[in-house]
Amino acid sequence: MMVKKAKDFPKKEKKTLGRKSRVAIFSGILVLIIALGLVFSGLFLRPEAKFPLTAAIVDQLGADFPDPSFVANVTSILQNHGFNVTYYGGTIDVEFYKKLATYNYGIIVLRAHSALRNDNSTVDLFTSEKYASGIHDQELDDGYLALGEFYNRPGEEYFVVTSKFVEDYMEGIFSNSIVIAMGCQSLKPGCEQMATAFIHRGAKAYMGWSDIIFPQDTDNQTTRLVSMLLDENLTIGYAVIGTSPYTYSGTLYPNSTEVVKVTSEMRFYPQSEQDLTVSELVKEAKSTSAASAFAPLGSFLACLVAKVPSRKEIYSKNM
Numbered sequence: 001m002m003v004k005k006a007k008d009f010p011k012k013e014k015k016t017l018g019r020k021s022r023v024a025i026f027s028g029i030l031v032l033i034i035a036l037g038l039v040f041s042g043l044f045l046r047p048e049a050k051f052p053l054t055a056a057i058v059d060q061l062g063a064d065f066p067d068p069s070f071v072a073n074v075t076s077i078l079q080n081h082g083f084n085v086t087y088y089g090g091t092i093d094v095e096f097y098k099k100l101a102t103y104n105y106g107i108i109v110l111r112a113h114s115a116l117r118n119d120n121s122t123v124d125l126f127t128s129e130k131y132a133s134g135i136h137d138q139e140l141d142d143g144y145l146a147l148g149e150f151y152n153r154p155g156e157e158y159f160v161v162t163s164k165f166v167e168d169y170m171e172g173i174f175s176n177s178i179v180i181a182m183g184c185q186s187l188k189p190g191c192e193q194m195a196t197a198f199i200h201r202g203a204k205a206y207m208g209w210s211d212i213i214f215p216q217d218t219d220n221q222t223t224r225l226v227s228m229l230l231d232e233n234l235t236i237g238y239a240v241i242g243t244s245p246y247t248y249s250g251t252l253y254p255n256s257t258e259v260v261k262v263t264s265e266m267r268f269y270p271q272s273e274q275d276l277t278v279s280e281l282v283k284e285a286k287s288t289s290a291a292s293a294f295a296p297l298g299s300f301l302a303c304l305v306a307k308v309p310s311r312k313e314i315y316s317k318n319m
Helices: 020-046 068-080 094-101 137-141 163-169 194-201 214-228 237-241 280-285 290-307 311-318
Strands: 054-059 084-088 107-111 114-116 122-131 145-148 158-161 178-181 205-209 246-250 260-264 266-269
Touching: 020 246, 054 094, 054 205, 068 084, 068 107, 068 214, 094 122, 094 158, 094 163, 107 214, 122 145, 122 194, 137 145, 178 214, 194 205, 194 266, 205 237, 214 237, 237 266, 266 311
Parallel strands: 054 084, 054 107, 107 178, 178 205
Antiparallel strands: 114 122, 122 158, 145 158, 205 266, 246 260
């Protein structure tokens, strides 16, 4: 039997990837990395909402306590600092509050009634929409709405917006907004649920009164507050301190015989924003772009691309 020498056996060819195949595989991997990076950025690097140069005056008090000079003065201050101002008067209903966050306002002045509940548990924000059977029943059952009475209209019930409404039922988000709530007890100590809800919904800061406040007084001090925030460029903390407190005594409500004495002062929430200025928000809004949110991803991909051999290098190293 003849035995073939090793050199007589046919040699097995080594299978190697061609140049085009290697480039195609590498390109596919790079595309996958970029795609995953975009998904990652969409989930974790979403750009923060810009503070818009728009403002709203929501005048729910206007029907009973009109104050054209307040509206004119605050509008003038805002416009002088580049804000486009929208005025809302007349009926401020549930639907309006539901969509308020979608209107994209940087500063929101709520010239609206608010009140402490009978059990002293929380503060609600009044609408001008009168209660009617069969309307908003589900929202009432779910705790998004409640019912309240204006002190000058006893026996008439109106829908009031709860903090749960703001946090869980409103549409959209606020764009780092400054919210100034002008109503009674709008930021009562121990009852900050409404302020917290606005912050959770995207607002940057919330200001309101610690107790009862009369319309003329809240108009005067809110005008002063807006001027200090914009004309004087004071921080929120200093601007709030610069407003005047009010002390009231006597029978505060019609048909009431109870004599009370209360002192009401303006407060802000959260305390961590005491050094914030409106000019700072405006500056950030002008300098921030959506692309900046992708900067970490861009740097990461740039490093990858910088380390990738060029097509010429791939060929030379494998030839």
